[in-house]
Structures are given as structure tokens and as C-alpha cells.
Amino acid sequence: MNPNDIKGPYNPNQSKSQPKKRGLELGMEQLADVKRIVAVASGKGGVGKSTVAVNLAVTLARMGYKVGLADADVYGPSVPKMTGTEGAVPDVEVYDEMGYPLAPDAPITDDCKEVMIPVEKYGVKWMSIGYFARPEQALIWRGPMACNALKQMILQVKWGELDFLLLDLPPGTGDIHISLVHDIPLSGAIIVSTPQAVALADVEKGVNMFRNPQIDKPIFGIIENMSWFTPAELPENKYYIFGKDGCKVMAEKYSLDLLGQIPLVQSVCEGGDEGVPAAVEDGPVYDALKVAAGKLGALI
Numbered sequence: 001m002n003p004n005d006i007k008g009p010y011n012p013n014q015s016k017s018q019p020k021k022r023g024l025e026l027g028m029e030q031l032a033d034v035k036r037i038v039a040v041a042s043g044k045g046g047v048g049k050s051t052v053a054v055n056l057a058v059t060l061a062r063m064g065y066k067v068g069l070a071d072a073d074v075y076g077p078s079v080p081k082m083t084g085t086e087g088a089v090p091d092v093e094v095y096d097e098m099g100y101p102l103a104p105d106a107p108i109t110d111d112c113k114e115v116m117i118p119v120e121k122y123g124v125k126w127m128s129i130g131y132f133a134r135p136e137q138a139l140i141w142r143g144p145m146a147c148n149a150l151k152q153m154i155l156q157v158k159w160g161e162l163d164f165l166l167l168d169l170p171p172g173t174g175d176i177h178i179s180l181v182h183d184i185p186l187s188g189a190i191i192v193s194t195p196q197a198v199a200l201a202d203v204e205k206g207v208n209m210f211r212n213p214q215i216d217k218p219i220f221g222i223i224e225n226m227s228w229f230t231p232a233e234l235p236e237n238k239y240y241i242f243g244k245d246g247c248k249v250m251a252e253k254y255s256l257d258l259l260g261q262i263p264l265v266q267s268v269c270e271g272g273d274e275g276v277p278a279a280v281e282d283g284p285v286y287d288a289l290k291v292a293a294g295k296l297g298a299l300i
Contacts, residue, residue, distance in 0.1 A: 026155040030115065031185065033161040034068075036300050038220070039180065039189040041210075043202030045171035048225040049192040050078045051272055052262065052289075053168040055279040056190075056223075059289040061123035062279070065163040065297075068118060070154050071128030072180065073170040080130040083121055084275020090131055091117040093158065115158045122280055127157050147179040154184060181215045187300060188218035190259065194226045195246030203247075207254050220299045221257035222247045223292055226264040230284065238263075257299065260292030 031037070040053040050073060057069040071079040080086040094102040097111035118125035129149055159165060167184070170176055180186070189210050193203040203222070210217045224247035228238040241264065251258040263284050271278040278285040 026151055028155065028185065030155055030157055030159055031165070034159055034165045035163050036187045037165045037167065037185060038187055038296070038300075039072075039167045039169050039217075040192060041169045041177070041189050041206050042171050042192045042199075043204070043206035044193070044199050047192055047194045047199050048262075048268075049171065050082065050168050051268060052192045052223055052225050053166055054079060054082045054272075055262075055268075055277045055285055056289050056293065057124045057164075057166050058122050058277045058279040059286055059293050060164055062286070063290065063293055065293075066161055067123070067164045067166070068125035068127070068157075068159050068162050069166045069168060070157070071126070071130065072150050072153060072167045072176065074129045074149050074153075074176070075170055077128045077130030077133075079126055079128040079168065082272045082275065082277060083119075083124075083126055085119050085121055085126060085131075086275070088119045088131055090119055090127065093117065114156065116152075116156055117158050122277065125159060125162070127153050129153060147176055150176055150180065151183060177209065178215070181210075181217055186217050188220050190220055190296070191222045191256075192225055193222060193247055193250070194242045195224055195240070195244060196242040197246065199242075200246050200250050203250060204254075207256070219254075219256055220296055221259040221292075222251050223259050223289075224248070224261045227261035229264045232266060257295060259295045260288045262288045 040049060040056070042049040050071075053069060057067050060067045069079065071077045080088065093115045094108060095113045095115065096102050096106070102108065102112060116127065118127045119131065120126070154167070167180070169180070191203055191206050193199045207219060209215060210219050226242055228240050228244075230238055247261070248258050250256075265278070265284055267278045267281075267283060268285060271280070279289055
């Protein structure tokens, strides 16, 4: 797929005289074999939402589930970096108006449909806008442009049979979130936060967004990230840098499940920078997320 085909930033190389393409005509065909679609959200940036989403996907895959993750954080796509798939370019399959694969020498017309093939690694199918933009490129998109790109990242991808499709949402409660819950058949959402009071204040907004009568999507629970710091040389020690049990109190207030508490360990940062999620190996992150994944599976 040509990056210019994704509805997005202004491209000065495109001629104003070019005929306008038809609007997005995306159906739910590619989600037909997806059993559960779970949004991973946070009311605030900087709480490690994408790190949790990536490691949760890897954990579910290690537990035997078929998993995909769509990087819906279109303004700050980090999945390529975290998974070591930077530079990957998803393949594209083209189908004619009848739904049959297009012959290699057949012309591509307006009636043809392109479907992206997700990148696979660590047993997970990954899709991100980051595969179609340079790492340093700023995506200067208005709300409708970002929403269209998001829909393509989900509805125009050949996911195949999945037990879980995780959607890594951008922080906040804006246009993208509203568009998503109306246009994608979400099973529900997971909220990610740190135990810090300033983060929890924004978590309440996220909870209330999903519980708004116009949205009304179930929240499966809260995952507390950076619950405590444990140095590698002192594995029994816990240092509550961002406060203690903040998400536990929040979960009780809103009658939500506290799915898990993930410690702050050096391997999370190192693994994210090196493209090897911490949950790929046994350890405290995998252990915590295995508990969270088990609770999630029981709730759905």
C-alpha cells in the first residue's frame, strides 16, 4: 500500500487537479473471525499504556491465544519500536469487485479493494500507522483524518482468526475514541494507569467516557502499571515510587476488577528500546500480565 493512500497529512506533491477518490467504504469483513476486540485505554499519557498493550498481547500469545494488536495511537505510534519491527512494510493483497484475488497482470480499478497483511512477530499480528511513516515524521492530522486512518488500520487488515484483537488507543477522550466505539464492534475496554494521584484523576474521565450512555461499553478492569520498583539485585524489595494501591482504591470506587499490578523493572525499559517486550521471557512482568490475562479471559 502506498502511504499516500492512507487519508492523512497534506502532501504537496499531489496535484490539485487530480480527481477525488471515493470516500472510505470499509465493512466488517476482516473482523468476521475475530472473537474479542478489546481497547487498551488511558486517560493520561505517560502511564505506559502502549507498553502494557504490547506486553499483554505477547502474554496472551504465550498462553496459547491467537492475538493481534492494532496501534490506534496514530499520533504517537510506538509498536514498531517496541516490537523491533521498524522498517517493516506490510504486504498488500488486492481483490476485484467480486472479492476474488486480482491477477498479477490485471489493472487496479476503483472497484478493487486493498487489504493489508499484518506484520507477525512474537506470535502476534501487529499493525501500525508507524509502518507507513518515517519514525521522525510528524503526522499533522485533523480529527477526521486520524479517524479514517484508524479505521483503515483495523478494518482494512487481513486479521484472520483471532481470539483477541487489542486496540492500543491514544491517551484522552477525544474524536478517535468516540469514532472507534461507534464504528468498531468493541467487546469492551481495559484502563491502564499508574497509582499516582494525578494519573488516577484522568482515569476517572476514561471510565466515565466508556460508561456514558451514548457509548456504553463494558470496562473489564484496570491494570496498574509501575506499581512498585524492584531492583534486580534485591528481588524481594518493593519501593512504591508513585504511591501504593492507587488503582486498587479506584477499582473499588467504580466496582471494577483490578486485573493486575505490574512492577517497574529495568527489563521493561530495556526491552522496549531494543524491540524485545519484557513478557517474551519469564519474569515479573510476564507473571503479572499472565494473571491479568487470565482474569480478562474469564470476564469475556
